[in-house]
Amino acid sequence: MLTITLLGTGSPLPDPNRAGPATLVQGAGESYLVDAGRGVLMRLAGAGVAPSQLDAVLLTHLHSDHFTDLNDVITTRWIGTFEPTPLRIIGPPGTAGVVDAIMASLGPDVAYRIAHHDDLDYEPPVEVTEVESGVIDLPGATTITVAPTDHRPVEPSIGFRFDVDGASAVTAGDTVPCAGLDRLCAGAQALVHTAIRKDIIADLPIQRIVDVLDYHSSVEEAAQTAARAGMETLVLTHYVPAFAVGEGDDWRDLAGAHFDGTVVVGDDLHQVEIAPAS
Numbered sequence: 116m117l118t119i120t121l122l123g124t125g126s127p128l129p130d131p132n133r134a135g136p137a138t139l140v141q142g143a144g145e146s147y148l149v150d151a152g153r154g155v156l157m158r159l160a161g162a163g164v165a166p167s168q169l170d171a172v173l174l175t176h177l178h179s180d181h182f183t184d185l186n187d188v189i190t191t192r193w194i195g196t197f198e199p200t201p202l203r204i205i206g207p208p209g210t211a212g213v214v215d216a217i218m219a220s221l222g223p224d225v226a227y228r229i230a231h232h233d234d235l236d237y238e239p240p241v242e243v244t245e246v247e248s249g250v251i252d253l254p255g256a257t258t259i260t261v262a263p264t265d266h267r268p269v270e271p272s273i274g275f276r277f278d279v280d281g282a283s284a285v286t287a288g289d290t291v292p293c294a295g296l297d298r299l300c301a302g303a304q305a306l307v308h309t310a311i312r313k314d315i316i317a318d319l320p321i322q323r324i325v326d327v328l329d330y331h332s333s334v335e336e337a338a339q340t341a342a343r344a345g346m347e348t349l350v351l352t353h354y355v356p357a358f359a360v361g362e363g364d365d366w367r368d369l370a371g372a373h374f375d376g377t378v379v380v381g382d383d384l385h386q387v388e389i390a391p392a393s
């Protein structure tokens with residue numbers, strides 16, 4: 116069994132009901148956090164998971180809304196554990212520089228806490244791995260495979276495929292349809308895909324918002340990606356523009372016109388269970 120929890124279904128636009136982009140993928144007793152947007156630890160607490168329980172944090176790309184609370188994950192895991200337990204952070208090339216800068220920004224805080232707590236004499240341990248494709252070398256039971264996506268000019272960006280206990284799911288992140296994502300999805304059961312309503316956004320009078328059209332998938336395009344791969348389930352997230360909590364039937368209908376499987380449109384903390392493929 117593989118469990119997907121939508122921790123944050125929001126976008127860069129602040130929303131009182133939606134945390135920033137983040138998805139929890141769990142199987143075989145392991146927990147992987149995909150992206151770490153605004154409010155991620157509040158939602159992780161809502162899902163009953165402590166930062167110390169994360170096996171890795173996976174970043175799809177280095178847009179700020181996808182890692183704005185990574186500093187909180189690093190700090191809270193550090194002060195919430197009682198021996199050095201390195202936080203594994205996996206992301207595209209460029210991730211190490213971003214993490215180094217976060218660590219530099221935490222410098223005063225780290226010094227205060229080490230000075231204050233006799234039993235805390237080490238800095239937050241982090242292990243950064245930069246990847247663009249292939250299988251990540253991890254000690255757990257979950258196989259995580261990476262492929263490049265297309266979110267240009269954000270480059271490189273990556274998607275992740277999780278295979279555990281006979282179940283499989285892909286987290287696409289922000290991307291237009293592309294060969295790398297198709298490769299990752301082939302033979303997998305579920306796709307978690309960020310999506311925007313191009314039919315709505317295209318008519319807005321604000322160019323800076325209209326600009327997002329060219330590097331995200333529409334609901335229809337996300338559905339077509341899932342359909343091409345013959346997947347069972349499409350989970351939409353990162354809703355732009357966001358709909359009111361509990362709604363979203365129109366998003367489900369738009370996707371359903373292009374995909375015969377199950378379309379999930381959920382709010383923060385919505386969970387989807389993927390049973391092993393029969």
Ligand SMILES: [Zn+2]
Binds near residue numbers: 176178266289
């Ligand atoms: Zn992005």
Ligand SMILES: [Zn+2]
Binds near residue numbers: 127136181289353
């Ligand atoms: Zn985004």
